[in-house]
Amino acid sequence: MTEENDEAWKELSEISADPPEMRDQCSQCRRPITVCWCPGLPKTPLCPQSRIIILQHPAEVKRCLRTAPMLSLSLEQNKCLLFRGKKFPSKHEGLMEILKEENTILLYPSVDAVDINELPKVGVNGQRPYNLSMYHSSPCLSSLKACKLVQNTASSYVIRTQPAEGCLSTLESGAFSLSILENQSWYKDAMLGPLHYLCKFQLENGAVTHQSKEFLIKQKTYPKLVGKRLARQLKISSNAIHN
Ligand SMILES: [Zn+2]
DSSP: OOHHHHHHHHHHHHHHSSOOOOOOOOOTTTBBBBGGOOOOOSSSOOOOOEEEEEOOOTTTHTTTTTHHHHHHBBBBBBGGEEOOOOOSSTOOOTHHHHHHSSEEEEEEOOOOEEGHHHHHHHHGGGOOOEEEEEEOOOOTTTTEEEEEEOOOOOOOOSSOOOSSSTOHHHHHHHHHHHHHTTTTTTHHHHHHHHHHHHHHHHHHHTTOSSSOOHHHHHSSGGGGGGHHHHHHHHHHHHHHOOO
């Protein structure tokens, strides 16, 4: 047997009997390793005095709440609670109690919502930490004091087309609100890290203002859907662009 053959057999014997995982996934953000944004997270999760309560409608999971995991991972575990459902607070353990607390406020731009900057800061004049409920508005929440973010900052979430101008991602809304309520302006920069990391990566890899399907295919988000012919086409068109 030649040396080359020996090598080949050795290689074969070292291959695991189990098929390799299709995609390596980050254990923290659950995204493919190639698009993991965890390096942008604060080194240690932040521990504000207030809590964020995300009320998430099932229809919103895919649409505009993609940054919710960034928000929850940038904060200590008990500082970001996520409740999913079509109606609140039905059957959500502990949610009713939170909504009844006097210091629970709703981030929602209703007509009578006050500018969040006008709310007393945590610790000033004995102001207790807030429970900041985000996003969902339903009749049972109408008794909560509503506040809104009033600012000119455009969303940093440049990759995804926002539903409306001035619309902030979940992460941005949470980060700006906490910075204001707790009077810790550095919070927002620390918390926006993963979003900046993700956007920088995507811009460097050819995404322009939104995640095109072509971009997703190249990132292997759609591995099974691409036939050989399409893959060849994509290769050709990307070569044409880069040359
Ligand atoms: Zn990750």
